[in-house]
Amino acid sequence: MQEFLANINWEHLLRLLVAAILGTLVGLEREYRAKGAGYRTHFMVCLGSALMMLVSQYGFEEILGKYAGTGSMRLDPARIAAQVVSGIGFLGAGTIILQKQMVKGLTTAAGLWAIAGVGLAAGAGLYKMAIVATILILFGMELLRVFFKGLGYRSVGLEFTVPDKENLSAVQSIFAEQKFSVTNYNVSEVPSGFRVDVVVRLKNKSDETELFRRLSDIKELTMMKLD
Numbered sequence: 001m002q003e004f005l006a007n008i009n010w011e012h013l014l015r016l017l018v019a020a021i022l023g024t025l026v027g028l029e030r031e032y033r034a035k036g037a038g039y040r041t042h043f044m045v046c047l048g049s050a051l052m053m054l055v056s057q058y059g060f061e062e063i064l065g066k067y068a069g070t071g072s073m074r075l076d077p078a079r080i081a082a083q084v085v086s087g088i089g090f091l092g093a094g095t096i097i098l099q100k101q102m103v104k105g106l107t108t109a110a111g112l113w114a115i116a117g118v119g120l121a122a123g124a125g126l127y128k129m130a131i132v133a134t135i136l137i138l139f140g141m142e143l144l145r146v147f148f149k150g151l152g153y154r155s156v157g158l159e160f161t162v163p164d165k166e167n168l169s170a171v172q173s174i175f176a177e178q179k180f181s182v183t184n185y186n187v188s189e190v191p192s193g194f195r196v197d198v199v200v201r202l203k204n205k206s207d208e209t210e211l212f213r214r215l216s217d218i219k220e221l222t223m224m225k226l227d
Contacts, residue, residue, distance in 0.1 A: 011125070012054055012058070015050055015054065015122050015123050015124075015125055015127075016047060016050050016051065016054070016122075016123075018050075018122045018127055018130060018131075019046045019047050019049065019050035019118065019119045019122035019123060019130070020043055020046065020047045020050075022046060022115075022118050022119075022122065022130055022131065022134040023039075023042040023043045023044075023045060023046025023047060023115050023118065023119060024039050024042065024043045024046075025134060025138065026042050026046075026111060026114075026115050026118075026134060026137055026138060026141075027039030027040065027041060027042030027043055027115075029138055029141050029142060030042065030108055030111060030141075035095075035105070035107075035108045037095050037108050037111075037112055041091075041112070042111070042112065042115050045088065045091065045112055045115055045116050045119065046115045046116070046118055046119035046122070047119065048084075048119065049084050049088075049115075049116045049117075049118075049119025049120050049123065050119040050120065050122045050123030051123065052080050052081060052083075052084050052119075052120070052123070053080075053081050053084075053119070053120045053122075053123025053124050054123045055080060056078065056079065056080035056081045057123075057124065081120050081123075081124075084116055084119075084120060085113075085116065085117070085120075088112060088113050088116040089113070091112055092108075092109030092110070092112045092113050093109065095108045095109045095112065107141065111137060111141065114133070114137050115134075115137065117133065118130050118133050118134055118137070121133060155183065155199055155200070155201050155202075156199070156200055156201075156202055156208065157197075157198070157199050158196075158197075158198050158199075158200065158215075159195070159196070159197050159198075160195070160196055160215070160221055160222055161190060161192050161193055161194065161195045161196070161221070161222045162193050162194050162196070162218065162220065162221050163192065163193040163194075163220045164193060164194075165194070167193075167218050167219065167220065167221060168187065168193075168194045168196070170218050171196060171215070171218060171221070174211070174214050174215065175198060175200065181200065181201040181202075182198060182199070182200050182201075183199045183200070183201055184197070184198065184199040185197075185198045185199075186198070
């Protein structure tokens with residue numbers, strides 16, 4: 001056991017630990033937002049990236065030492081790390097879904113790609129860069145949402161049911177107004193009446209409040225907000 005501990009490279013373990021902590025921090029933000037990739041996914045991505053960087057840098061020292069001076073062995077320490085950047089795209093693509101004409105998961109996918117970079121930086125021993133990058137990622141995910149909250153439009157998905165055609169006509173008249181930009185609208189018959197799936201683009205919170213107020217005036221309308 002003492003021999004095992006004596007042969008441990010504590011600097012390498014520190015790099016893995018820093019990557020694991022930073023990945024978990026970003027993952028907790030995604031977990032708080034109830035996203036598909038939470039702290040465990042970000043933990044594994046960041047830690048795995050750091051491990052790949054360590055292997056890329058130091059995993060072939062024995063082979064290089066064996067052929068040192070012969071000129072018959074060359075090694076590019078960036079090759080394995082480069083594959084992490086492209087390979088993480090497959091994992092990120094799994095977090096992106098298209099639901100009712102709305103694309104979801106892009107921020108989480110970008111976060112996974114960025115946290116892989118943090119892991120590579122930590123694995124390379126660039127602690128300050130890894131920490132600053134993590135802070136900037138959290139800033140982009142949380143604070144930019146606050147700073148630019150009123151900028152541009154955002155899509156809101158709604159699903160609700162009405163008991164008869166009279167109430168359905170009232171719903172249609174609301175969404176027919178130019179103030180509410182409808183990007184997707186679908187009506188289907190269900191045992192309880194009619195189900196409406198709609199995606200509407202809203203400018204600000206007041207427009208959303210007005211829309212919900214007007215829909216709530218329709219009798220027997222049961223509504224669920226999708227996003």
